Amino acid sequence: MQRFALIGAGFIGSVHAGNLAAHPDIDFSVVYDVSTERASAIAERYGARVAASLAEALDPAAVDAVFIASSTDTHADTLRAAVDAGLAVLCEKPIDLELARAREVVSYAEARGARVMMDFNRRFDPDHAELKRIVDAGGIGTIELIQITCRGPVVPPLEYVKVSGGQMRDQNVHFFDLARWIAGADPVEVFAAGSALAEPRLKEYDDVDTSVCVLKLPDGALVQIDANRRTGYGYDERLEVLGSQALVESQRQGARRVTHYTADGVAQSPLHAGWFERMQPTYARALDHFVTLLETGAPIEPGLSDGLKAQAIAEAATRSLHTGVSEKIVY
Known part of the structure; x- marks a missing residue:
């Protein structure tokens, strides 16, 4: 125990x-x-x-x-x-x-x-993990483009925004980690553009709620991450990896995976109400992974270096938001 x-x-x-x-x-x-x-x-x-x-x-x-x-x-x-x-x-x-x-x-x-593990819980989503397995097994050939979407559902309270570090450090950092994990490589530069559309007061904190980041990998392959803090349709998270031979996708998920087909059309379950409803099971899986590493003595992953590298990408992306140019990522 x-x-x-x-x-x-x-x-x-x-x-x-x-x-x-x-x-x-x-x-x-x-x-x-x-x-x-x-x-x-x-x-x-x-x-x-x-x-x-x-x-x-x-x-x-x-x-x-x-x-x-x-x-x-x-x-x-x-x-x-x-x-x-x-x-x-x-x-x-x-x-x-x-x-x-x-x-x-x-x-x-x-x-x-x-022995320190970072709680990058999205690595423990079964669909994301299966996508990673397929990529690692050569199921799509060589990676050429990774597309990541993270949207909604509501802008956090301004009191939280003040201390969160901004969208790049708070929300996007999870997806910077996913990009590194999926690609098996560290991006070398990033360009970010964003706006405060859902909550204009975010400008007072030099923050945005709608953004697009483009990361370049060492071999020239690209990662595009679109993020939004407010949707009118629920929480939308999905990953897609385009390779030289095929494509693999971890799709957006409804609260229930049931589709109703009738003569009048097709009815599907709405998306999860929020990120927590979508991601809640991954926290228990991450904890179980950590316990297994402690019991077996296996190397810790994701470790401190993973947390540091995701944060370095977030820092460069934040700089790019303000400079309007592509920024080199300094690890």
């Missing part, structure tokens, strides 16, 4: 708490949050203990691993403290909003041989 501490008892922390408690090989031991009330609610529900401090939550005599799901501005410090305690870490993205700070913490963790 892996003894886990959960750091962060907000929305996503509560999701992870349920998965920690349900996993047969996890002893969900401790929860810590700056809000004792939030931490107590989770502890009472799942039979965990509330830690009075971060140091208590990271006590290596009591826990083996820690899940960092606290606010973004605490990730780096908590990660460093967990590394100092000798704990394995599963960490929500990003490592830190400042790329230089993220690099510093990653260097610190790697020098100490820390």
Whole structure:
């Protein structure tokens, strides 16, 4: 049994708490949050203990691993403290909003041989994973174009936008990671264009809600990512990879995979209401993957370098939004 501490008892922390408690090989031991009330609610529900401090939550005599799901501005410090305690870490993205700070913490963790996995949960969507398997098996030939769509359904509250780092760092970073993962290569440059169409007030934070990014891979192949924060039809996520011989697609998904055929036409289920409804099962799969890596001693993937590289792409894309030119990606 892996003894886990959960750091962060907000929305996503509560999701992870349920998965920690349900996993047969996890002893969900401790929860810590700056809000004792939030931490107590989770502890009472799942039979965990509330830690009075971060140091208590990271006590290596009591826990083996820690899940960092606290606010973004605490990730780096908590990660460093967990590394100092000798704990394995599963960490929500990003490592830190400042790329230089993220690099510093990653260097610190790697020098100490820390076992840290980034929670890029979309890698654990079964359809995305099958697409990746087909690409890796040579089922489409050589990659020439990757098309990724992420749309909707609503613009986040402005209070969240203020601290999120913007669309490139907050929303698109997942798809920068998917692009690297699918291609098996690191993009070398990116051009991004965007507008604040759904919520004009985003301009006050130098942010956008509608964007297109074009990434160039080392061999000249291209990745196009279109992202939108607001749709009128539900959450729309899909991947398509065009190769020299064939095409493979991970399609948009309805809330139910049922189609009704009648003489009057064809009726299909609407899309999932939001990203969480679409992606919720992937969090449990990512956690299970992490536990398996801990138990087998296998290399950690996606690891800190994956988080750092996705963040480097996001930084270059953010620069491109403001400069209006293609930007080199500095890893």
